[in-house]
Amino acid sequence: MAYGRPVTSKTQRSVRPTQKDIAAAAGVSQAAVSMVLNKADTPSVPGPTRARILKLAAELGYRPNHPARSLRSARTMTLACVVPDITNPFYPGLVRGLQTTAAPAGYDVLIYDTDRTQEGERRALNWLRQGRADGVVGTFFHLQTADFATLARERLPVVLLGRQDVSRRLLIDHVFIDNAAAAAALTRLLIRRGHRRIAMILAEFGPGRVRAAGYRSVMREAGLSTDFIVDSTYSEEGGARAMQKLLSRKGPRPTAVFGANDMLAIGVMLAAREAGLAIPGDIAVVGFDDIPTAKLLGLTTARHPEFDLGALAARTLIERLQPGGMKSRSRNLELKFEIIERSSA
Amino acid sequence: MAYGRPVTSKTQRSVRPTQKDIAAAAGVSQAAVSMVLNKADTPSVPGPTRARILKLAAELGYRPNHPARSLRSARTMTLACVVPDITNPFYPGLVRGLQTTAAPAGYDVLIYDTDRTQEGERRALNWLRQGRADGVVGTFFHLQTADFATLARERLPVVLLGRQDVSRRLLIDHVFIDNAAAAAALTRLLIRRGHRRIAMILAEFGPGRVRAAGYRSVMREAGLSTDFIVDSTYSEEGGARAMQKLLSRKGPRPTAVFGANDMLAIGVMLAAREAGLAIPGDIAVVGFDDIPTAKLLGLTTARHPEFDLGALAARTLIERLQPGGMKSRSRNLELKFEIIERSSA
DNA sequence: CTGAAAGCGCTTACAG
DNA sequence: CTGAAAGCGCTTACAG
Numbered sequence: 048m049a050y051g052r053p054v055t056s057k058t059q060r061s062v063r064p065t066q067k068d069i070a071a072a073a074g075v076s077q078a079a080v081s082m083v084l085n086k087a088d089t090p091s092v093p094g095p096t097r098a099r100i101l102k103l104a105a106e107l108g109y110r111p112n113h114p115a116r117s118l119r120s121a122r123t124m125t126l127a128c129v130v131p132d133i134t135n136p137f138y139p140g141l142v143r144g145l146q147t148t149a150a151p152a153g154y155d156v157l158i159y160d161t162d163r164t165q166e167g168e169r170r171a172l173n174w175l176r177q178g179r180a181d182g183v184v185g186t187f188f189h190l191q192t193a194d195f196a197t198l199a200r201e202r203l204p205v206v207l208l209g210r211q212d213v214s215r216r217l218l219i220d221h222v223f224i225d226n227a228a229a230a231a232a233l234t235r236l237l238i239r240r241g242h243r244r245i246a247m248i249l250a251e252f253g254p255g256r257v258r259a260a261g262y263r264s265v266m267r268e269a270g271l272s273t274d275f276i277v278d279s280t281y282s283e284e285g286g287a288r289a290m291q292k293l294l295s296r297k298g299p300r301p302t303a304v305f306g307a308n309d310m311l312a313i314g315v316m317l318a319a320r321e322a323g324l325a326i327p328g329d330i331a332v333v334g335f336d337d338i339p340t341a342k343l344l345g346l347t348t349a350r351h352p353e354f355d356l357g358a359l360a361a362r363t364l365i366e367r368l369q370p371g372g373m374k375s376r377s378r379n380l381e382l383k384f385e386i387i388e389r390s391s392a
Numbered sequence: 393m394a395y396g397r398p399v400t401s402k403t404q405r406s407v408r409p410t411q412k413d414i415a416a417a418a419g420v421s422q423a424a425v426s427m428v429l430n431k432a433d434t435p436s437v438p439g440p441t442r443a444r445i446l447k448l449a450a451e452l453g454y455r456p457n458h459p460a461r462s463l464r465s466a467r468t469m470t471l472a473c474v475v476p477d478i479t480n481p482f483y484p485g486l487v488r489g490l491q492t493t494a495a496p497a498g499y500d501v502l503i504y505d506t507d508r509t510q511e512g513e514r515r516a517l518n519w520l521r522q523g524r525a526d527g528v529v530g531t532f533f534h535l536q537t538a539d540f541a542t543l544a545r546e547r548l549p550v551v552l553l554g555r556q557d558v559s560r561r562l563l564i565d566h567v568f569i570d571n572a573a574a575a576a577a578l579t580r581l582l583i584r585r586g587h588r589r590i591a592m593i594l595a596e597f598g599p600g601r602v603r604a605a606g607y608r609s610v611m612r613e614a615g616l617s618t619d620f621i622v623d624s625t626y627s628e629e630g631g632a633r634a635m636q637k638l639l640s641r642k643g644p645r646p647t648a649v650f651g652a653n654d655m656l657a658i659g660v661m662l663a664a665r666e667a668g669l670a671i672p673g674d675i676a677v678v679g680f681d682d683i684p685t686a687k688l689l690g691l692t693t694a695r696h697p698e699f700d701l702g703a704l705a706a707r708t709l710i711e712r713l714q715p716g717g718m719k720s721r722s723r724n725l726e727l728k729f730e731i732i733e734r735s736s737a
Numbered sequence: 738c739t740g741a742a743a744g745c746g747c748t749t750a751c752a753g
Numbered sequence: 754c755t756g757a758a759a760g761c762g763c764t765t766a767c768a769g
Binding site for chain 4: 420421422423424435436437460462463464465466523
Binding site: 410411412422423426427430456457459460461462463464465 | 745746747748749
């Protein structure tokens with residue numbers, strides 16, 4: 048079964064069959080093989096020849112070489128998804144939404160994890176400029192919309208998650224929920240339940256900032272003073288640490304804690320439980336996102352529709368990748384959140 | 393700042409600078425640019441020229457085109473990770489382990505989700521043959537080691553997770569824990585606690601099979617009869633459904649349930665709770681994997697070291713990708729599990 | 738209509 | 754040593 052491809056002496060070349068192999072076996076040009084394999088209809092290739100090519104391709108187990116195809120066509124048929132931390136269940140859900148929409152359109156999804164660091168986000172940016180993906184949807188804690196100017200100038204469709212872009216100067220779409228409004232609603236819920244000393248746990252960067260704004264405005268409106276514990280990371284451990292710190296403070300203990308995301312809030316619940324506090328009796332807890340674990344633990348939270356967010360982002364990218372898709376102006380697409388009341392508050 | 397690249401008329405070419413652009417600006421050949429950009433030392437290029445090239449590359453914001461580089465060098469610097477379901481927290485943990493080891497070696501990790509279906513796994517196989525990755529680590533529920541013969545023949549390093557390969561006929565490495573022994577240990581723990589009617593919930597395919605074997609052997613040894621509920625999927629919903637089915641059966645109810653993984657066991661816990669049963673008072677529950685949620689819910693389970701599994705798989709692949717790395721025989725690498733006793737049993 | 742040539746952006750083997 | 758040519762595997766614009 049040697050189809051004339053010379054065994055290259057030094058370099059260990061792939062043993063995969065190429066169009067050239069099929070062409071040699073079928074006695075046609077390599078270009079003809081490409082045509083037959085890619086087009087549903089090939090008037091230039093006689094029926095029997097077409098059949099022979101397809102048969103040989105199947106027999107040899109031909110698979111197109113992806114890098115070659117990408118180089119030539121300048122399309123990778125891949126969408127990149129940049130996430131801060133894939134072990135936060137919110138992001139696998141987002142990825143699912145992306146994939147579910149991307150797959151039928153022929154796009155694969157590639158995940159890039161920034162580890163929540165600025166350094167990681169900068170690396171992602173450079174990585175995206177290597178032509179590995181046709182578009183990107185990402186959540187960035189440190190980079191601003193303006194940091195994507197180069198990508199936008201290079202005509203790479205970008206969808207940023209989690210925030211609105213008022214300036215709309217760059218051709219970058221945004222998909223988000225109203226984080227401030229959701230945080231305000233959660234804060235109001237706590238106040239309605241009679242809480243007056245409500246602390247908020249968040250990290251310096253990331254989605255906590257805008258959620259903190261919602262909390263702050265409602266607290267002020269109600270004449271209550273805000274209480275931020277900021278030096279945390281968006282993880283269970285971070286939430287538990289912040290809670291321990293809060294509990295060891297002098298003065299009256301807060302009666303409610305707002306975790307800027309569910310991971311933090313779950314850490315808070317664990318630390319509270321370990322300190323022998325009843326939830327919500329001794330201390331109420333609310334979170335943000337509604338990851339699967341929130342339901343299991345009875346955590347009151349705001350439903351952040353990760354699957355729909357992913358699906359909408361994918362649809363947006365795929366539209367941008369259609370001919371002329373980059374001509375319309377940048378879009379701000381808002382999805383609805385929902386307050387989920389459970390037993391923790 | 394036009395560096396002589398002709399504006400291609402029809403095709404919308406990328407606006408990213410190429411080595412050709414740098415070469416034109418620096419007055420050297422494109423090959424010289426490649427040398428300077430890739431080698432730490434270039435005796436063939438005079439120092440000042442080298443400096444000029446590097447400066448121009450930085451100024452123009454040059455980033456190598458990944459498809460072009462992959463095509464030419466036949467290396468993608470990417471490892472693929474094939475998972476059944478990224479929303480099962482076990483897999484993000486695995487991915488983290490992979491990335492943590494792969495990144496310092498210069499490899500990216502690409503995730504492919506098979507959705508637990510045979511069809512999805514077959515697609516993954518074809519996808520892997522497109523030269524997108526230099527190696528793959530995967531968990532497959534339907535495909536057998538023999539199904540990877542083509543990949544192995546094409547010299548793509550493969551690490552399969554979750555099972556041993558006794559035949560070792562193909563050059564495919566395996567990384568796993570002793571699933572049967574861990575399941576046996578969990579079953580023994582339940583028997584030691586006085587349980588006699590122990591049911592096991594699992595799905596037809598996937599890791600449940602070999603875990604069921606461990607459960608079966610211990611039950612037989614103890615003179616107890618096995619009780620399998622098999623028509624499930626490895627998800628919370630699947631576990632809850634199976635539990636509802638079990639509870640609606642006639643005859644004496646089991647006093648303990650063994651979920652073939654934590655997702656199933658958590659579903660069982662939820663359904664039990666909803667049916668008003670106390671855990672472990674009315675019914676004991678054990679799982680398998682020790683995902684983060686298991687700790688939160690107090691689920692007794694077997695620790696499946698997903699991070700270490702990923703790290704070891706990555707190390708194995710990277711070794712295989714070294715010169716001569718494909719010469720040694722296939723390996724069976726076993727990691728240790730651990731029984732984690734919590735409140736659910 | 739039909740087919741073979743050009744060329745995507747790189748790396749590397751190989752002439753001067 | 755020094756530099757320009759060949760060529761990776763494809764797609765597509767463009768001659769006959």
